[in-house]
Amino acid sequence: xxxxxxxxxxxxxxxxxxxxxxxxxxxxxxxxxxxxxxxxxxxxxxxxxxxxxxxxxxxxxxxxxxxxxxxxxxxxxxxxxxxxxxxxxxxxxxxxxxxxxxxxxxxxxxxxxxxxxxxxxxxxxxxxxxxxxxxxxxxxxxxxxxxxxxxxxxxxxxxxxxxxxxxxxxxxxxxxxxxxxxxxxxxxxxxxxxxxxxxxxxxxxxxxxxxxxxxxxxxxxxxxxxxxxxxxxxxxxxxx
DNA sequence: GCGACAG
DNA sequence: ATCTTGTCGC
Numbered sequence: 001x002x003x004x005x006x007x008x009x010x011x012x013x014x015x016x017x018x019x020x021x022x023x024x025x026x027x028x029x030x031x032x033x034x035x036x037x038x039x040x041x042x043x044x045x046x047x048x049x050x051x052x053x054x055x056x057x058x059x060x061x062x063x064x065x066x067x068x069x070x071x072x073x074x075x076x077x078x079x080x081x082x083x084x085x086x087x088x089x090x091x092x093x094x095x096x097x098x099x100x101x102x103x104x105x106x107x108x109x110x111x112x113x114x115x116x117x118x119x120x121x122x123x124x125x126x127x128x129x130x131x132x133x134x135x136x137x138x139x140x141x142x143x144x145x146x147x148x149x150x151x152x153x154x155x156x157x158x159x160x161x162x163x164x165x166x167x168x169x170x171x172x173x174x175x176x177x178x179x180x181x182x183x184x185x186x187x188x189x190x191x192x193x194x195x196x197x198x199x200x201x202x203x204x205x206x207x208x209x210x211x212x213x214x215x216x217x218x219x220x221x222x223x224x225x226x227x228x229x230x231x232x233x234x235x236x237x238x239x240x
Numbered sequence: 241g242c243g244a245c246a247g
Numbered sequence: 248a249t250c251t252t253g254t255c256g257c
Contacts, residue, residue, distance in 0.1 A: 043247070045248055085248070087245035094247075116246050126246070147246045185246085222248090 009082070015089050019125040026119065026129055031191040032110060032138045035061050037072065038204065039109035040213025041101070041131070043094040044221035045081065052081045054097035055220035058107045059204075059213055067206035069213075076220055077101035087147065088122050091130035098131060109137065111200060113213040117141045118187035118197070120164055120172035122148050132190025139189030140197045141172075142214050146185055154183045159202065161186075173198055178209040 010018065038061050044053045054077045059069040077100040083093040094116075117126030118141030128141030149164040151174045158179045164172035164187065172187030173194060188197040204211035210218065 043248080045247090049248075085247060087247090090246055121246080141246085143246050145246065146244095148244090 010092060012086060012089060015092050016123065019089075019091075019121075019123040019130075022130065022133055023119075023124040025133055026124070026189075027191045028119075028188065028193060029191075030138075030193050030196050032196070035110045037061060037107050037109040037111075038069070038200075038213050039102075039105075039112045040115075040211075040215070040217035041098055041112060042115040042214060042217035042221040043097060046078070050081055051078055052094070052097040053078050053221055054094070054101040055217045056098070056101040056105060057213060057216040057220060058105065058109055059216070061111075067204060067212050069204070071216065073105060073107050074216075074220060075101045075104045077104060090116060091125065091127040094127055095131055095134060099134060102135065112137050112139045112189075113201070113204070113211060113217075114139055114141050114189065115143070115214045115218060117143050117147050117185065118172065118189035120147060120149055120166075120185060120187035124171070126187065126189070128187070128189035130189075136190075138191040140192060140200060141185075141187045141189050142201060142211060143185040143187075144182075144210075146174075156180060158205075161198065170194060175201065177201070177205055177211070178207075181209050184209060 038059050040057045056075045058073040060072050114128035118128040128139045132139035149166050151164045152162045154174050154176050161173045161175040163170045174183045175186050176183045201211050
């Protein structure tokens, strides 16, 4: 077995305790600067998972310009994978690489959208929330599936949503971001309310199910699209 | 004790 | 997450 995959800096027990502590530091109210740039973050893997690849895309935002938004910067950062995937502890696996990518950014966004949960997490510290604390920036989690919480059925029209509940607590929303397509799970991370989080996700929605920031980060982080980009660059170069 | 379980 | 061809639809 690969020793590197077991080189944990924290035991699961320690990580869980830390999550409960960090969750107390989250701000649930809106505290966001005027938005000119929005970042999208996603993580992918190479070499059977031994390499973690973090992708960050920064888009220009203005109230006038509806999607598609303009890409102003993008970074891909690679480093050895430190932890296996354990449901509930995703942030410890993904955040180190994400921070590596952010360190290379020239632009500091006012808002960050992350592929994964915000507070819709057993201890209210999904990867989007955790990253928000590290960056001290407003973050939103947009997940493609559910980690925790219960919810009613969502309407079929774009924009329909129902609350995601943990007992009596609202921890996010199940949003029909595109008609007839499986809904996404939106939850605030740090420094944002659910209502504001939903507003921003709706505003960044293009023609697809995912908002532009995470859709583009997703593309950059995925192995297949890396090949696609490389191939088209080769074509461009060859045709000149 | 038995399932469920982001990426 | 990732391994993967074709195929249905705008």
